[in-house]
Amino acid sequence: MNNKLFENANYKQITQHYISDTLAILFEQNMHFSIICDVKYLEFEPQLPHEIYEQFGSNVLFSLSGYTYDSAKIDEGYFVFEAGFGKDNFGAVVAMPLLAIKQLIVDETPILINITTPQHEHKRDEEGINNSMTMLLNNPENQKLLNKVKKGD
Numbered sequence: 001m002n003n004k005l006f007e008n009a010n011y012k013q014i015t016q017h018y019i020s021d022t023l024a025i026l027f028e029q030n031m032h033f034s035i036i037c038d039v040k041y042l043e044f045e046p047q048l049p050h051e052i053y054e055q056f057g058s059n060v061l062f063s064l065s066g067y068t069y070d071s072a073k074i075d076e077g078y079f080v081f082e083a084g085f086g087k088d089n090f091g092a093v094v095a096m097p098l099l100a101i102k103q104l105i106v107d108e109t110p111i112l113i114n115i116t117t118p119q120h121e122h123k124r125d126e127e128g129i130n131n132s133m134t135m136l137l138n139n140p141e142n143q144k145l146l147n148k149v150k151k152g153d
Helices: 009-028 066-071 123-138 140-151
Strands: 033-038 043-045 059-064 073-075 078-085 090-097 101-106 109-113
Touching (some): 009 073, 009 101, 009 109, 059 066, 066 078
Antiparallel strands (some): 033 101, 043 090, 073 078, 078 090, 101 109
């Protein structure tokens, strides 16, 4: 099989639209579903505790029903939802590029399989760090502290 096809930007765009359109139909039909996604592209807010995150393999299965289903949305090429993790039901918002979704499953039947990958890992994390740093530096008190650290006071 020619792997260059799956790296082709046009093919990825078509696949992303297919995933988005399929999700839209599932939501229109009010159908609960599961997804299998590539862990290295997942983003959590707040970050998951290490003991929970380390239990994931390279792919993870999420079942979207109840509150998780109700919170789910597509946002600028990302699939976003809220979920609880671990025995204490640690709450976090999960975000992933649509192309990180490897399978969509309805009633134990895979209805979509994706073998492409997103362009970049953790794009939102980089934006979040930059936004957080900007907000931090906008506070004059934080500027004073940073200047003291630079001077060694």
